Amino acid sequence: MNGKEVARENQPNSYQYQCSSTGFKGKVIETLNNVFGFQDFINSVQEDAIKSVASASQDVFISMPTGAGKSLCYQLPALAGQRNGVTVVISPLIASMTVQVKQLQSRGICAETLNCTVSKEEIARVSEDLCSAYPCTKLLYVTPEQVFTDEFHSILDQLCKNRMFAYVAVDEAHCVSQWSHDFHPHYLKLGELRKKYSRVPWVALTITVSVTVMNDVLYYLNLKPPVAVFKASSFRSNIYYDVVFKECMDNPFDDLKSFALSALGKEWEFTKRGSGIVYCQTKESCEMVADKLTKLGLNSRPCHAGLKDEDQSQAQHDWMLGKISVIVTTIGFRKGTDIPSVRFVAHWSVAHSVDGYYQESGQAGGDGQPARCRIYYSREDRNLIMDILKKDEQAAKTQEEKIKAHSAYKSFKIMRKYCEEAHCRHSFLMKEFGDELYKCKKYCDVCYKPRSVDRRLDHFEATRVSKKKNSNHSVETSNELYEVERLEQKKEIYNCKNTSGDTNREDHIDRAVNSLSNTIKAELGKVKDEKLIKPPKNSRVLEPLSSFILDVNVNTREEYLSKLEEEIKANYNTCTPLLSGFRLEEQDILDCATDKEFSIFKTKKNIDMYKKEFAQVFKALRESSKNLELHPLLVCFDESHSASKRARNDTLVSGKDISKERSYSLCDTVTKSSLLKQEKLFSSSKDLASSTNLSNIAVIQRSSNFGYQLKNLIPSCASYSSIFTGTQNMVLKRNEVQDYEILKTLNSTEEEKKESSFSFERPPFAYERTGGPVEMDIEKIGANNYEYETCSSSFNPLMNNFIEIDNRSGTNNKSISRCVEKEEKSVSSNSGNSTFPQKRETHDNNNIEIAKKAKIMQSASTNPVHLKSAADLVRKFLNPKYKENKLSKEMFKKICRTLSHRLVDQNQVTEKHAKEAVDELFQKKRALNSIDDV
Numbered sequence: 031m032n033g034k035e036v037a038r039e040n041q042p043n044s045y046q047y048q049c050s051s052t053g054f055k056g057k058v059i060e061t062l063n064n065v066f067g068f069q070d071f072i073n074s075v076q077e078d079a080i081k082s083v084a085s086a087s088q089d090v091f092i093s094m095p096t097g098a099g100k101s102l103c104y105q106l107p108a109l110a111g112q113r114n115g116v117t118v119v120i121s122p123l124i125a126s127m128t129v130q131v132k133q134l135q136s137r138g139i140c141a142e143t144l145n146c147t148v149s150k151e152e153i154a155r156v157s158e159d160l161c162s163a164y165p166c167t168k169l170l171y172v173t174p175e176q177v178f179t180d181e182f183h184s185i186l187d188q189l190c191k192n193r194m195f196a197y198v199a200v201d202e203a204h205c206v207s208q209w210s211h212d213f214h215p216h217y218l219k220l221g222e223l224r225k226k227y228s229r230v231p232w233v234a235l236t237i238t239v240s241v242t243v244m245n246d247v248l249y250y251l252n253l254k255p256p257v258a259v260f261k262a263s264s265f266r267s268n269i270y271y272d273v274v275f276k277e278c279m280d281n282p283f284d285d286l287k288s289f290a291l292s293a294l295g296k297e298w299e300f301t302k303r304g305s306g307i308v309y310c311q312t313k314e315s316c317e318m319v320a321d322k323l324t325k326l327g328l329n330s331r332p333c334h335a336g337l338k339d340e341d342q343s344q345a346q347h348d349w350m351l352g353k354i355s356v357i358v359t360t361i362g363f364r365k366g367t368d369i370p371s372v373r374f375v376a377h378w379s380v381a382h383s384v385d386g387y388y389q390e391s392g393q394a395g396g397d398g399q400p401a402r403c404r405i406y407y408s409r410e411d412r413n414l415i416m417d418i419l420k421k422d423e424q425a426a427k428t429q430e431e432k433i434k435a436h437s438a439y440k441s442f443k444i445m446r447k448y449c450e451e452a453h454c455r456h457s458f459l460m461k462e463f464g465d466e467l468y469k470c471k472k473y474c475d476v477c478y479k480p481r482s483v484d485r486r487l488d489h490f491e492a493t494r495v496s497k498k499k500n501s502n503h504s505v506e507t508s509n510e511l512y513e514v515e516r517l518e519q520k521k522e523i524y525n526c527k528n529t530s531g532d533t534n535r536e537d538h539i540d541r542a543v544n545s546l547s548n549t550i551k552a553e554l555g556k557v558k559d560e561k562l563i564k565p566p567k568n569s570r571v572l573e574p575l576s577s578f579i580l581d582v583n584v585n586t587r588e589e590y591l592s593k594l595e596e597e598i599k600a601n602y603n604t605c606t607p608l609l610s611g612f613r614l615e616e617q618d619i620l621d622c623a624t625d626k627e628f629s630i631f632k633t634k635k636n637i638d639m640y641k642k643e644f645a646q647v648f649k650a651l652r653e654s655s656k657n658l659e660l661h662p663l664l665v666c667f668d669e670s671h672s673a674s675k676r677a678r679n680d681t682l683v684s685g686k687d688i689s690k691e692r693s694y695s696l697c698d699t700v701t702k703s704s705l706l707k708q709e710k711l712f713s714s715s716k717d718l719a720s721s722t723n724l725s726n727i728a729v730i731q732r733s734s735n736f737g738y739q740l741k742n743l744i745p746s747c748a749s750y751s752s753i754f755t756g757t758q759n760m761v762l763k764r765n766e767v768q769d770y771e772i773l774k775t776l777n778s779t780e781e782e783k784k785e786s787s788f789s790f791e792r793p794p795f796a797y798e799r800t801g802g803p804v805e806m807d808i809e810k811i812g813a814n815n816y817e818y819e820t821c822s823s824s825f826n827p828l829m830n831n832f833i834e835i836d837n838r839s840g841t842n843n844k845s846i847s848r849c850v851e852k853e854e855k856s857v858s859s860n861s862g863n864s865t866f867p868q869k870r871e872t873h874d875n876n877n878i879e880i881a882k883k884a885k886i887m888q889s890a891s892t893n894p895v896h897l898k899s900a901a902d903l904v905r906k907f908l909n910p911k912y913k914e915n916k917l918s919k920e921m922f923k924k925i926c927r928t929l930s931h932r933l934v935d936q937n938q939v940t941e942k943h944a945k946e947a948v949d950e951l952f953q954k955k956r957a958l959n960s961i962d963d964v
């Protein structure tokens with residue numbers, strides 16, 4: 031019996047069907063109906079892809095979600111395509127290959143597999159058939175490992191020789207990309223095969239992948255351009271995505287349980303039809319989360335690589351049968367366990383890449399029924415992953431390793447953006463997958479509950495500020511221990527990831543971990559050595575023995591401190607002539623510099639960041655000096671809170687008081703000084719103005735414009751209006767500034783400024799105890815914001831100062847108004863006019879703005895009761911519009927302010943007028959996007 035006969039003998043239902051159609055398209059349809067038993071193509075992507083593959087005119091790339099019918103895209107052309115012979119299907123999953131081969135055989139199609147589980151006799155039988163002149167086999171399933179054996183190459187050579195090599199289909203082709211979480215190194219070698227058998231058309235099939243992964247597939251597999259690309263949309267309309275922040279929750283486990291129960295549905299306890307998956311970063315967290323959930327009444331089981339094989343299988347089995355509701359697992363669990371009734375997927379730690387997240391979350395709602403996917407994001411998890419990826423990048427030796435490590439890092443940054451920014455989750459993912467953008471409207475938290483997401487993000491930001499504030503030295507010095515722990519965790523994460531038994535990768539990771547470990551040990555050794563060296567005598571820096579930044583030693587710190595002291599002195603010397611009554615001792619300036627140096631040293635992560643921060647501070651100090659402004663470091667310096675001063679006092683042996691108390695700080699000046707001092711200030715600045723003719727001396731020209739004076743002295747504080755709530759509590763508020771590290775903000779980068787500003791610019795937010803999408807009452811938002819921004823004059827620094835100073839001087843508000851009006855007129859008439867009085871030349875645009883604002887505030891303040899009533903009325907009619915999403919929160923505040931002032935000004939504070947005013951606005955436009963519309 032020859033090979034062909036043997037193969038036929040062993041194939042009970044080998045493919046016998048003879049097509050009656052002649053053209054390949056007709057053959058395709060006939061085979062679809064008669065061999066596969068399908069009436070039609072499952073979707074247009076499947077149809078187009080099958081026709082393209084069958085035509086055999088070019089290489090084809092197909093991307094479709096799990097279960098969308100990809101297999102048919104090569105199975106059907108293998109039988110009805112333009113090319114005769116054997117289609118070789120490369121797949122990494124032996125279990126899925128075996129299932130497919132059985133299914134094909136049951137349809138009468140001659141399919142075989144060659145992999146490590148197949149017996150020698152089987153291999154011999156199949157090989158004999160393949161090497162025959164007319165192989166019976168139509169589809170041959172092999173693993174990527176098998177492809178590179180010599181035996182297999184000789185089979186392929188023979189097929190080529192006999193012109194019986196029809197197609198190569200690469201299933202799960204995304205495994206070629208490091209960006210995908212299923213990376214399989216053997217896939218990288220497949221490109222060589224493509225080159226060797228260049229005449230055979232290739233088909234690459236993937237689940238839905240990002241553009242980056244797709245490009246990797248095309249590149250690494252060496253697909254021949256032009257490649258025909260067929261992609262199904264990545265939009266999963268039945269999945270609701272959201273992100274919550276663990277740091278912002280009292281008990282995240284409670285939240286996880288509520289989330290799971292709400293996704294499983296009310297009747298779940300009785301029907302037990304749905305199930306869920308929780309993804310964790312480590313084996314330990316799998317165990318811990320499963321334990322917590324079970325204790326909270328939700329039957330859960332861990333399943334990870336640390337368990338024995340039989341325990342893993344048992345857990346999967348029980349979960350698939352519905353014996354347990356929730357399986358808590360690490361990345362890699364997906365294989366072979368897809369069940370359609372998964373009602374939720376929770377990521378207890380953020381996924382490493384968008385591709386990974388899409389695939390893992392995509393296991394929810396396979397049956398098309400509603401499902402939910404939530405990420406429990408935390409700064410700690412994020413930093414840990416970033417650290418690992420960064421160190422991978424540093425440890426990478428070859429160019430390829432470097433590119434891959436860099437890609438992984440970049441990929442995670444996208445995931446970070448997904449969590450830390452408010453974009454429609456669906457559109458975000460679709461953009462990553464190169465699909466047409468489509469706003470989901472209500473299938474994600476950002477679209478469904480935008481305000482709730484805003485508040486969550488605010489809260490998350492706020493935890494960053496408070497965490498920094500609370501962190502103290504003892505915690506931070508444990509960094510060294512933490513590093514070692516992180517290494518262990520890193521190993522752990524990768525062990526979990528490598529469930530596929532990929533030894534190469536494990537070796538690589540172990541090498542990377544070891545080398546990193548050695549580097550850290552060496553660094554720690556250095557630190558130890560450094561600790562043995564005594565710090566220089568008379569060291570002026572705070573905590574000279576600390577090692578917050580490994581490569582910044584005490585000498586470097588001393589250098590930077592001296593330079594900082596020099597710059598601060600220069601700023602002080604330039605500005606003090608302008609500020610009568612404000613004096614600092616030499617020691618104060620050093621303390622100020624020392625505090626600042628220490629705060630930079632303590633908060634920056636590496637030497638570059640340390641130096642960069644200094645460069646920025648120096649620049650800001652010089653800038654302030656150039657503008658004759660006292661830098662905020664000096665303005666807000668408070669020796670009673672100075673760490674340097676405390677340290678100095680602690681170490682003083684003698685009772686000699688070297689820390690002479692300053693009589694008052696600048697802020698104290700504001701609080702304590704009388705109008706007399708202001709008058710002095712006024713006259714001295716006037717003198718200076720006339721002598722120097724510098725425009726910014728306008729800052730202190732008008733004694734009444736005291737708020738403005740401060741505003742200019744602390745230019746960057748302008749937006750932090752809550753600081754200046756009035757002269758009476760100025761000192762208290764100044765301390766608040768220090769609490770929130772505003773000094774740092776003032777000297778920080780734009781991005782950092784933005785981040786830090788949350789605590790000042792935004793009103794208090796609602797806490798979501800359960801982390802679930804709790805809606806805040808808009809009545810409260812409106813009220814709070816209104817009050818915060820406009821309602822009472824006490825919230826406006828400028829007006830407050832005007833009023834206060836004015837009252838003290840015995841004049842009334844009307845006179846201020848007149849004064850402001852007069853100034854406004856004269857300024858607006860012609861600022862460049864030569865007949866303009868000398869004094870006016872010193873006013874810049876800010877003055878005009880201030881004057882305008884003051885005018886508004888003044889008119890409002892004449893009748894605050896009226897204004898409050900007007901605001902209440904406007905809010906009442908505006909609220910329904912807001913709920914209908916016709917305007918944003920910002921617009922709400924602006925309109926509220928504008929309309930209530932208008933009502934007061936027109937003496938129309940009635941319900942009727944308020945309603946009319948609001949209605950009128952929305953008659954013109956359905957939605958208001960700009961205050962110009964008002």
Ligand SMILES: Nc1ncnc2c1ncn2[C@@H]1O[C@H](COP(=O)(O)OP(=O)(O)OP(=O)(O)O)[C@@H](O)[C@H]1O
Pocket residue numbers: 068069070071072073094095096097098099100101102237
């Ligand atoms: N044209 C069709 N009409 C009806 N059913 C189809 C059609 N094409 C495929 N199917 C069925 O759809 C199901 C999923 O198909 P298949 O296993 O090929 O999906 P897949 O995209 O390869 O999924 P995975 O990514 O999990 O491998 C199978 O049961 C298959 O028989």
